[in-house]
Amino acid sequence: MLTVLSMFYYIYLRRRARTATRGELMNNRRAIESSRPLPINVELVQYAKEVLDFTSHYGSENSMSYTMWNLAGVPNVYPSSGDFTQTAVFRTYGTWWELCPSARLPFTRTPPNFHSQDYVELAFEEPVYPTAVHVLETYHPGSVVKILACSASPYSQNLPADIRWEVLWSEAPTKVNSPQARQFSPCIKQINFPTNLIRLELNSSLLDYYTELDAVVLHGVRERPVLSLNTTMIAMDDVDDDEDEEMDDGLDFLHKQFSATALRESATNGYFDKLPYELIQLILSHLTVPDLCSLSQTCKLLYQHCCDPLQYIHLSLQPYWAKINDTALEYLQRRCVLVQWLNLSWTGNRGAISVSAFSRFLKVCGSELLRLELSCGHFLNETCLDIIAETCQNLQELNLSSCDKLPPPAFIHIAKLYNLKRLILYRTKVEQTAMLSILNFCSELQHLSLGSCVMIEDYDTVASMMGAKCKKLRTLDLWRCKNITENGIAALASGCPLLEELDLGWCPTLQSSTGCFAKLARKLPNLQKLFLTANRSVCDSDIEELAANCTNLRQLDILGTRMVSPASLRKLLESCKDLSLLDVSFCSQIDNRVVLELNANFPNVFIKKSFTQ
Structure with a gap:
């Protein structure tokens, strides 16, 4: 029995x-x-017409260098290999982002076959039954772990109620030993609907450096192929x-x-x-x-055990993003009254989740929430943020990364979340007024990401408010902030002495001659991660100040400077015993011979040096 x-x-x-x-x-x-026999109709070969959505990119919101938008159209680089600005590059690679002070604890119960960390969605001109998908990878290939097709057209005004995402191919991440270019052409599954919307999901954790993608080619036929x-x-x-x-x-x-x-x-x-x-x-x-x-x-x-709210204290629905809709939220609602960590990242797009359903769910399940992940949640509007602020009074972590469709007035509601310790606003349209209000009222902030927030007019004013109000700040991401100067850096260095991580990559208005980097090194002895990416003015004296004052340093990126010599790097490596990542790509005084010598003398440090051919 x-x-x-x-x-x-x-x-x-x-x-x-x-x-x-x-x-x-x-x-x-x-x-x-x-x-399979050849289809009776002619196979179409299409390059992506448009990039619709993505989680992150290395480039700026206002240019084409290293941005996801480079995936549209014919190849720019392939079959050449190397680091080229005309390609699409995601923001992170490897496991370095998990080894820095801003790292977040993972959700439990993530299914073992969910490996995706990033995604990009591409629209093509004509719907077809896919016969092949080719991804042209030009540098450090191997990041693609899943390819999906959508039943809905990206250009349809009226989206069908039963949008389907079908997996064409998926595999766990694999290590590709060569950084050279390749055409990645996995064997895909036959589906029973035509599509002109393809999604790539990626995992870069095994890569030695940033992956670069040049183009995506969709092969397909207008009529559904029939097996023999x-x-x-x-x-x-x-x-x-x-x-x-x-x-x-x-x-x-x-x-x-x-x-x-x-x-x-x-x-x-x-x-x-x-x-x-x-x-x-x-x-x-x-x-x-x-x-x-x-x-x-x-x-x-x-039934009693599976519906016990204690089973849903930490709930991540991100792995099931394609299945989560209003009905799913309603089904889970009664089980989630005690939920403390909730991950709805990537869910709800193209009408799958309505504002009313999200609001009902939070009103029932939001009172105990401590952590809320909503990355790429394009269904969100100002009403949603108002509901979050009203019902999630205990919230300590809020992630709105790449919620680039949220209107600027929505962010003012975040200022009501007085207990916030972590706030991620990467690639959002938060404006200066809202940001100043948030900093004024959320004085418990320890981790703040404002990377690529292009709507903030004066970063010096924002940095001054951080220095005055956010005394507990430990990590700060100002990646590609367009106008911070030595005045803002001085306010941060003086007012936020606990800073352990600071990303000032691609901040063009900072100049070493003002002494801003030396002041950082003297005032912030706890620094473990410092990114000064693409700042051409970083020089030997800055490196020597870091060596003298920031001996806990673990990660340093000085990509692109012409003014750092091998001698100053040796001083740094001798002083900073815990240093594990050093990016000297495009540093003209640090050639491959120097890198080999430093690798031999400091084998525990991963020294990154990209190349072009």
């Missing part, structure tokens, strides 16, 4: 079986696809390893394996229900959200 425990164990065995046979199934699928009659079909659901699909098919599987009759015949739950409540909760805490949703349908005992 079947027991609840045996059902639970069977789910585990099924998972193991799916994992064990996935490679074989993929090989079978490739064999099938290779035997003598081909044995394999159900694509068996091959697709997307965890989020199990939110839909998990219950169907259970119904097939364990009939209702068998469940009724079971007089007891065996010994499973004799376990302490806390132990059952601990066992279930290792399941993902779709598993909990499926398992809750098996019996009253497991």
Whole structure:
């Protein structure tokens, strides 16, 4: 007789079986696809027409260098290899961002096959049934981990209610040993709808340096290809390893394996229900959200456990972004009344989540929230931020990274969140008035990201407010802020003595001759990470000040300076024993011979030196 425990164990065995046979199934699928006859209609070859959305980029919002917009159109660089400004580059690479003071704790229960860290969505001219997708990678390839196709046209005025995202290909990150250019052409899955909207998801954690993408080519036909009659079909659901699909098919599987009759015949739950409540909760805490949703349908005992709000203290819905809509939020709402960490990043776009559904969810589940992740949440508007400010009074962390469609007036509501310790506004339209109000009232801030916030008119005024109000500030990202000067730096150095991380990359108005960098080094002895990327004026005296005063330094980026010599770098490396990352790309006095010598003498330091061909 079947027991609840045996059902639970069977789910585990099924998972193991799916994992064990996935490679074989993929090989079978490739064999099938290779035997397809040529379609009767002509194959179209299209380059991306437009870049619609993305999580981050290395470049500026007001230029084309190193931006995601370079993915539109024909290749600019390929087949050349190297570091070129005409390519698309994401903001981070490797694991360095996890090893600095601004690093955030990961969410638990992330499914093991969710590897994505960034994404970019591309529109093509004509919808086709995809036959191939080629990604032209020109520097440090290997970051693409998933390719998806959308059933909705990006140019449609009326989006269908049942938008589908289908995975064409996915794999775990793999190490590519060569930084040379390549055309990445994975074997993709056949889908049953035409598409002109393709999404790449990427993971750069195994890369030695920034990945650079040049173009994406979509091959496809107007009419759906038909497999030859003598081909044995394999159900694509068996091959697709997307965890989020199990939110839909998990219950169907259970119904097939364990009939209702068998469940009724079971007089007891065996010994499973004799376990302490806390132990059952601990066992279930290792399941993902779709598993909990499926398992809750098996019996009253497991329904009680799977719906216990204590199972949803930390809830990340980002891995299931394609499935999360108003209905899903309504379904989860009663389970999430105690949620403290909530990750809705990447969810809700193209009308999947409405403002009213989000507001209802927060009014029920927001009172205990300490951390709220909403990166790339393009459904958000001013009403949403008002609801957050009114209902999430205990909130300590808010991430609005790349929410670039939020209107400027919306950000003023953040000033009501007096307990904020972390605020990420990278690539948003926050304006100076709202930012000053936030700094004035949120004096507990420890981590602040204002990278690429182009609507702030005077960064010196903002920096002065930080120095006056944010005495606890530990990390600050001012990447590509357009007008901070030595006055703003002086205010930060004097008013925020606890700073451990400071990103001043691509800040063109800072000049070493004013003494601003030397003052930073003297006033901020706790610095562990300092990025002075592309500041041409950084010189030997700045490096020597860092060597003398910032001995805890772990990461330093001085890309692009012509005024730093090998001698000053040796002093730095001798003084800063914990230094692990040093980027000297495009430093004209630091050639490859010097890098090899420094690598030999300081083997624990990863010295980065990019190249072009």
